[in-house]
Amino acid sequence: MSAVRFSGLAPLLLAATVLVLGVLVVMPLGVVFAEAFAKGVGPYLAALKDPDALAAIRLTLIAAAIAVPLNAAFGLAAAWAIAKFEFRGKAALMALIDLPFSMSPVVSGLVWVLLFGAQGWMGGWLEDHDIKIIFALPAIVLATVTVTLPFVARELIPVMQDQGADEEAAAVTLGAGGLTVLRRVTIPNVKWALLYGVLTCNARAMGEFGAVSVVSGKVRGLTNTLPLHIEALYNDYDFVGAFAAASLLASLGVVTLVVKQGLEWRYSGELAAGRRQ
């Protein structure tokens, strides 16, 4: 990689970039923490110990704990199919996986309301059998899974395509069955990419607002996730509470970024080793 020598234009571009990032990213992040601690550490901690806040944190953790493993499994299966096998409609499948990226999360949530809501296609049947999906944990998980569907698959597909299927073929000729190949060859070869995908998937799952807000019903202490809890507090003019909760999400973002950077450093080395081979 060769860097172009700084010409007259470069410092300008650099200054503009720093300015935009400062105003749009760093400053709001600072404001979040400043507001959260505006009245001191005591009120900050009190806001987080509020039963509604704890319930929101719990719900967010539960939803992510279900949605992220589901998407990791789906992403692995989809990437495996797309990268290692030839079949008709591969391009269509890849586009479909990307769909949640290009679709408004509100639509992703609305789909589940249309399907399972009281007025939805299956609403009557669900009510008869006393199964609660909408305005309950199942719909929150479904909405989260839908929105975060592409994260793991998108991370794995290019890495797997780059590696090709020769190592798997070699493993098979050496006597390995399908599961053994997956466990001992395919997954170890993509472990860093998988971890990276899970991490970004998790950050998005915990932070998802649009899709979840459509299906959750926003019952405080029951169906509010952390982002919904923040909105509710903010609308109540409880700024310390809102920003204290927001600081949790912001911290999650910062931690994800740091681990991501570490992984990128680690896993780009691994990719380079793969190419050298």
Added chain:
Amino acid sequence: MSSPLAADNKAAAPSLIGDDARALQVSGVSKSFGRYPALNDVSFAAADREFLALLGPSGSGKTTLLRVLAGLETPDAGEVRFGGEDYLAIPARRRRAGMVFQHYALFRHMTVAENIAFGLKVRPRAERPDGAEIRRRVDDLLSLVQLEGLGRRYPAQLSGGQRQRVALARALAIEPRMLLLDEPFGALDAQVRRDLRRWLREMHDRAGVTTVFVTHDQEEALDLADRVAILRGGELIQLGAPQALYDDPASAFVYEFLGAANNVPAVASGGRVSLADYTAPAPADAPIGPVQLYFRPREVVFPASGEPALTAEVRSVAARGPDLKIDAVVAGAPVELLAPAGAAPPGVSPGAQIRFAPTRFKLYAAAG
């Protein structure tokens, strides 16, 4: 061209074509990918412990054929039998066909020793050797492929030739019934290739397996194999011992593929072939009418005047090692002649006319 070792092996290899005792029998195998036909009605047999080369240009279907043998591709039609068994009914993982891939396909996250041990470790518990036995076998294989002490390295830390030997050791670890090699020297430089070639033949002889070897390098195939099968466009067009193939290529394609070739237009009739004032007896099976006369650059003499000879106009002359390389034109066709420096015709220089005669030639019907 071949060392005494190879000559001995070739003499020892059984050559009963069509015998049922043959280890590998491929009959009528066809395979297409979408509309692209990769293999078309390919049939051949290989004897137990035979070293068979599949030789062809890229796109000739040789790698597809190898993958069919390994069980990595399923043919659309045809039959593969190995040792009398229906090989196609056996899944790849139970065929015990040790395959060496073109780019080795070593497990990049495993050490050399773990790579070699893989085939033993994935065996069902009842057939799996214990840890000490696996370590012993890995050590044996490491010394067999002359990589003692490198067991803890990762593939990325090895040279191309070393990776190639790890791939072979890994394939041998499963005590294969058949060894399948896909361009095993393709990614190596010329000197390493030549060194590994003899070594590979020795490995084959020691392992006592049937080996099928894919290559696009005719020199490699002729040097190494007991017999060579030539593929083109998914069809097997000729199969024979290296010398027989070299002496009697069945078509102009095979002639050109097996080495440097010249061809000039001529006419065959009445048991003779002639071009201008050159004439020579034509073989009994030669075509009649307009033909292409094929000869190798080195298989020429420069006769004294009075004897029948072709006349060529010299374009350029250059020393090539011990030889003189003469580029010339005969009846509009460019030819390349190689003459030992002492045997070159006197006065050969650009623009001069020289007379030469092929000592051996083949006639093929003129195309179109």
